[in-house]
Amino acid sequence: MSTHSNISPFAFHKIRDYVYRTAGIIIGADKTAMVTGRLWRRLELLGHKDYETYFAYVSSPAGAQERSTMLDLLTTNETYFFREPAHFNFLRDEIIPQQGYNKMRVWCAAASTGEEPHSIAMVLADTLGKCDWDILATDISGKVLEHARTGVYRAERINHIPTDYLKNYCRRGIGEYEGMLAVVPSLRSRITFEQHNLLHPRETNEQFDVIFLRNVLIYFDSETKQKVIEHMLQSLRPGGWLILGHCESLQGLNVDIKAVSPSIYRKPAAAVPVFKRVAS
Template sequence: MKSLSPEAFRTIQEWLYRTAGIQINAQKSSMVVSRLWRRVDALGLEDFNAYLAYVFGSDGAAERAEMLDRLTTNETYFFREPAHFARLKNQIIPSLKDRPIKVWCAAASTGEEPYSLAMVLDEQLGGDGWQLVASDICGRAVQQAKRGIYRLERLELLPVDYLKTYCRRGTGTYQGMMMIDRDLRTRVRFEQHNLLHPWPEAGGFDVIFLRNVLIYFDQPTRQRVIDNLCKALRPGGWLITGHCESLAGIRMPLQQLAPSVYRESNTQQAPRRITA
C-alpha cells in the first residue's frame, strides 16, 4: 500500500534531520512516497512500516544510504543564477590571479554547477591555474556527475561558446544528450561529503559555492554548516550562496559584499552576526 502513516513519516523526517540537517514538513509526505515507493516494491515489502523496519535494522546500512540519496537529490541546470558566474569571471578571478585558484562547489548535485564553474575557470585561467573540488551528500548524484552526461534541456542557459568548446553531442544510445568534454571532466574532482561535518583536508579554498541548500536547514544547522565552510576558507576567501537564501543571524568572520556574496574579512576579528 502506497500510503505513508504519520508515524512512518515522522520516523523518516527525524532521521533525515539527524543525518543531513534537512527539514521536511508534512506537506512533503507525497514527495517521500514518490521517491521511496519503488524501493519498497523492489525489496518485496508490503508497506512503509516493513520498509522502515528493514532500513533501520541490522542489515539496513546500504538501504539507508539509498534512502538518503533518493531524499536529497534535487534537479538543477547549467549556469543557474548566472550573476554569480559573471562575478566569478569579472571580479573574483581577477582578484586572485597571482596564484592558482582553489574552488569548492559544496553541493554539486548531479554536476551541472561544478561543470559550469569549470568552464569559466578554464576559459579565464587555462589548464593550470585552478583546482575545483565538487561534493554532495548523495553518492548516486556524485557518480552521475562524474559521467557528465545530460539531457539537452539542462543546458538551456549554457552560453553558446561554452557549449561548442566544452560539450559533445551524444550519438546512438546517447542521442538527444550532451557529454561534457573529457579533458574538462578530468579537471573536476568529485567527492561524497556531508556538510554537517568539516571538510577533511587542510589547505583551504579561495572560493566556496553553496547555493540553494541552506533553505532546507533550520538556523542551528545553518550555523553549523557555515562554521564548517568558514574553516575551509583561506584568508580573504569568498562564499557564494543562493539568491533566495539569507544568512541573517549567522555569526561568521565574513563581510557581505552583495546579496548572496560574502568574503572573509579579517581572521583576527571576532565573528560578526549578519543582520537582515
Template sequence: MTGALAAPPEITGAEFAAISALLYQRTGIRLVPGKETLVMGRLGRRLRQLGLDGYGDYVRLLHQPDGQELGQAIDLLTTNETSFFREPQHFDYLREAIVPAHPPGHILRLWSAASSSGEEAYTAAMVLLERPPAGSWEIVGTDVSTRIVAGARRGLYPIEAAGRIPPELLRRYWLKGRDEYAGLMAAGATLRERVRFRYANLLDDLRDLGRFDVILLRNVMIYFDLPTKAALIQRLQEMLYPGGHLIVSLSESLNGIPSRLRMVRPSIYRLPAGPHG
C-alpha cells in the same frame, strides 16, 4: 510477503516522523508535515522492489547497522534541482572580481558544495577555462547522494540542458551524443579533468577536503533549520583561505547567523584577509 506487487499503503504519521528524523539526523534536511505525498512518491517504488508491505517494515530496515538502505533512502529523498549557469551573476563575479584579484603562485581552489548532478561545477570550470587565474586551479564537487555523484562523474546530460550554455562554450567543451547516446551531450575531457567529484555530507567534518578560495553553497540552506545553518557556516568559514568567498543563492542570506564573513553584495560573502581571517 503478501501484496509485494501492490502499491504500499498510506504512510502513517509515526512512520513519516521516523523517516523525517533519520533524514534530518544524517543530512540536516527536515521534512515537515505536509510532505507525506512526496515521501510516498519517492520511496513507494523502493518498497515494491524490496517486497515490503508498508513503511513500518521500511523504517526498521533503515535502522540496520550497515546503513546501506539509509543511503538509498537519502539518494531518493534529496532534491537535485540545478542547471547550467544558474544565477549567472555569481559566475560573472567569479570571472570579473575573484579571478583578476587572485594572487599568482597560489592555486585557486573552488568547492561546489552540494554539487547535485554537476552542472554548477562544470559551469565554474567553463568560466575558469575561459578566464583562467594567474596560476593553476581546481574544482571539487561534493554531494550527499552517491547516485548523483556517480552521474556527475559521467558528465552526461539531456541535450535540452544545453539551453543556457553559450553556443561557443557548448562547441568548445561538450560532445553531442550519437547512436545509443543520441539526445545526450557529454562533458569533454578538458572539462572532466578539471573537476573532481566525491561523496561528502555537509554535516560531517570535511577538513580533509582542504581549504578553498571560493565555496559555492547555493540553494542548500533553504532545507536546513537555523541551528544546522549556524553550525554549517561555522565549519565552512574555517575551510576558506583568508580573503576567500562564500556564495549562497540569491534567495538566501546569512542574516542571523554568527560568522566572521562579511557581505560583499547580496548572496556573496568574504572572509577578511587579516591575521584572524
C-alpha cells in the same frame, strides 16, 4: 496508482527524523506526498507492505545499503547548468581579476549531478585557460556523484549554457548517445568528485579561494546552518568568497564574514603583523 501512496504519521516522523539527524535537512510536515512519491517504488521492489516495515528494515543492520538509497532519494534536488547566472558573472568579472589570475581552488559543496561544478569549470577554463586551477565537488549522495563523474547529460539540459562554452567545452553524442551531451575530458579532469556530509568539517586542512554553497541552506534550521557555515569558514582562506543561493542569507547567524552583495560574502583577510623597530 500505487498502493503505497499513504504513510502513517509515525512512519513519516521516523523518516523525517532520520534525514534530519543524518543530513541536517528538514522535511516539512506538508511533504508527505514528496516522501511517498520518491519512496513507494522502493517498498514495491523490496516487498514491504507499508512504510513502518520499510523503515524497520532500513534501521536494521541488513538495511545499510537501503539507508543510503533512501537518503539519496530524499535529498537529491533539481539543478541545471548556469543556474543563477549572476554568480558565474561575478566569478568571472570580480573574483578572478582580484585573485590576480593565480592558482585558484574552488569547492562546490552541493554538487548534485554535476551541472554546477561543470559550469564553474567552464568559467575557469575560459578565463584562466591552462593556469593552475581545480575544483572539489562534493555531495552527500553517492548516486548523484556517480552521474556527475560521467559528465554526460541529456541534450535538453544545455539550454542555459552560453553558446561559446557549448562549442568549446561540450560534445554532442552520436549513435547510442544520440540526444546526449558530454563535457570534454580536459574539463572533467580538473574536478574531483567526493562524497561529503556538510554536517561534518573537512578532515583535511585544505583552503579554498571560493566556496559555492548554493540552494542547500534553505533545507536547514538555524542551528544546522550555523554549524555548516562554521565548517565552510574553516575551509575558506582569509579573503576568500562564499556564494549562496539567491534566496539564502546568513542573517541571524554568528559568523565572521562580510556581505559583498546579496548571497555573496567575503571572509576578512588575515591581519598583516606589524613589526616595530627596537632601538639599539
